[in-house]
Amino acid sequence: MLLWTRIALLALICFSLLSSGMGCGPGRGYGRRRHPKKLTPLAYKQFIPNVAEKTLGASGRYEGKITRNSERFKELTPNYNTDIIFKDEENTGADRLMTQRCKDKLNSLAISVMNQWPGVKLRVTEGWDEDGHHLEESLHYEGRAVDITTSDRDKSKYGTLSRLAVEAGFDWVYYESKAHIHCSVKAENSVAAKSGGCFPGSSSVTLQDGSRKEVRDLRAGDKVLAVDDDGNPVYTDFIMFIDREPNARRIFYVIETDSGHKLTLTAAHLLFVSRNSTERRLSAVFASAVRPGHEVFVFDERRRRLEPKTVKRIYTQAHEGSFAPVTAQGTVVVDQVLASCYAAIQDHRLAHWALAPVRLAHWVSSLLFRSQPEERAHEDGVHWYPKVLYRLGTWLLDSHSIHPLGMSVYPS
Numbered sequence: 001m002l003l004w005t006r007i008a009l010l011a012l013i014c015f016s017l018l019s020s021g022m023g024c025g026p027g028r029g030y031g032r033r034r035h036p037k038k039l040t041p042l043a044y045k046q047f048i049p050n051v052a053e054k055t056l057g058a059s060g061r062y063e064g065k066i067t068r069n070s071e072r073f074k075e076l077t078p079n080y081n082t083d084i085i086f087k088d089e090e091n092t093g094a095d096r097l098m099t100q101r102c103k104d105k106l107n108s109l110a111i112s113v114m115n116q117w118p119g120v121k122l123r124v125t126e127g128w129d130e131d132g133h134h135l136e137e138s139l140h141y142e143g144r145a146v147d148i149t150t151s152d153r154d155k156s157k158y159g160t161l162s163r164l165a166v167e168a169g170f171d172w173v174y175y176e177s178k179a180h181i182h183c184s185v186k187a188e189n190s191v192a193a194k195s196g197g198c199f200p201g202s203s204s205v206t207l208q209d210g211s212r213k214e215v216r217d218l219r220a221g222d223k224v225l226a227v228d229d230d231g232n233p234v235y236t237d238f239i240m241f242i243d244r245e246p247n248a249r250r251i252f253y254v255i256e257t258d259s260g261h262k263l264t265l266t267a268a269h270l271l272f273v274s275r276n277s278t279e280r281r282l283s284a285v286f287a288s289a290v291r292p293g294h295e296v297f298v299f300d301e302r303r304r305r306l307e308p309k310t311v312k313r314i315y316t317q318a319h320e321g322s323f324a325p326v327t328a329q330g331t332v333v334v335d336q337v338l339a340s341c342y343a344a345i346q347d348h349r350l351a352h353w354a355l356a357p358v359r360l361a362h363w364v365s366s367l368l369f370r371s372q373p374e375e376r377a378h379e380d381g382v383h384w385y386p387k388v389l390y391r392l393g394t395w396l397l398d399s400h401s402i403h404p405l406g407m408s409v410y411p412s
Helices: 002-024 071-075 100-116 155-168 348-354 356-368 384-396
Strands: 084-086 122-126 145-150 172-174 181-184 204-206 212-214 223-227 233-257 262-265 269-274 283-286 295-300 305-327 331-334 337-343
Touching (some): 084 100, 100 145, 223 305, 233 295, 233 356, 262 269, 262 337, 305 331, 337 348, 348 356
Antiparallel strands (some): 122 145, 223 233, 269 295, 295 305
16 A cells, blocks of 8 residues: 555656646647636626526525524524625624535635735625515525625626636526626535535446446456447456445436436536537536436447437436446446546546556556455545545636536545
8 A cells, every 4th residue: 555655646746747847838738838717707687507596507496494593594604704895784794694605605706806806805795684685485595695796886897707706616696687796506415515426336337247236346456348548348447436435325416318228426427428419429528517418328238339329317316325436448337328437627538647647556556466456446535646636626727627516526
C-alpha cells in the first residue's frame, strides 16, 4: 500500500507539472491557457435551466412550508456574511435564514459580485418567508430561494447578475422582474444533492466467462465488459472503487430505453449518449442531462456489439449502497448499458487521462503483489486521489465542465 501511494503521489506531481507545461505551449491540448470567460447576461424573463423551477432538472419539488415551530426549522441556518446586504424589512432576521446549500451558493455569488463590480455588494431582498407573502408552494417557504439585486440597485447590472448566479451554482435562476433576480436550490435531501457518481450495488456487470456479477461484489483483477477507444467491446481489468459506500441510501436516476433496458446511476455520473441519430457519435454527459429521445448504447449479446437504443423515460428510485468502479479502459457496461467510470467532471477523456496514475499504480502493484490485490479495491468511502483531482478541477476548469453538485460528490 505504501508503494502504491508513493507511485500515485509521484505521478500526481508529474501530472501537475505536465499540465503547467502544456498551458504555456501552443495547440489545442487540455492544458491550454484559458482566456477570461465572457459572461452572457440573461435576458429579461429568461430562466436557467430552461425547465420549470420545481422539476427534477432544476430545484426539485416543493417539500412543505417550514415554520419556526416545525421540526424542519433546524434545516435553516443564518447567513451573517458581511459582504451581503440583507434588506430584512420585517426586522426578524428571516431573510438571513436559508438552507446550507443556498447559503453556500449565495456566499459564492457575493464574491463574484465584488469581483465583477468593485465597491458593489450583493443584496438580498427576500429570503425565507414565514409570513405567507409568496405564492402557494414557493421555495421561499423552505429557505431554498432568494431574491437578489446589487447594492447600488443598478438595473442595468441585473442581466449579468443573473449570469453570475448561474455560475455560482444556483440550481435555478430567473430574471423574474425589473426589480430583482430569483434564485433557488435543491433540497438538502433531494435527488442529487446527496448523490455522487455511482451505481447501486445491485447493478450488474458482465465477466469474461459470460456470467454476471453485482457491482458490490467486484474484486480487483476481475475482467469486466467495457469498450475500447474505438468503441469495440473488450474485457478489461476492474481496478478499484473510487467511491464505495455500502450503507448509504441514495436517490438514483433510472434511464429506461424503448427496448426495456434500464441503467441506474447518480446525477453526476457520466453516461455515453448520441444526440444525432444519423451520425450516432458518442458523447459523455451527466446523467442529469440525459433526456427522452437521446440514444444510449446497449450491448447486444447475440451480435456481440453495442446497439443504440432510444431513451423512453427517466425517473428516480432510492437504493441502499453506492459504488463507483474504475476499469483500465475507463468505461464499463452496467446492466448491459455503456457508461463512463467517471463523474463530476464533464469530460470523459480528460478524466481518464487524469486517472492515469491509478492505472499505472494498478499495473505496478499487480506485478509486485499478485497474491494480494483485493484489499485496495474495498476500502469504504471516497478515495483520496479523486478528491485531489476534483479540487484541481475547480481551480483549472470553468463551471460548465463541473457538475453543480460536484462538491457533494467528492466532499472534503
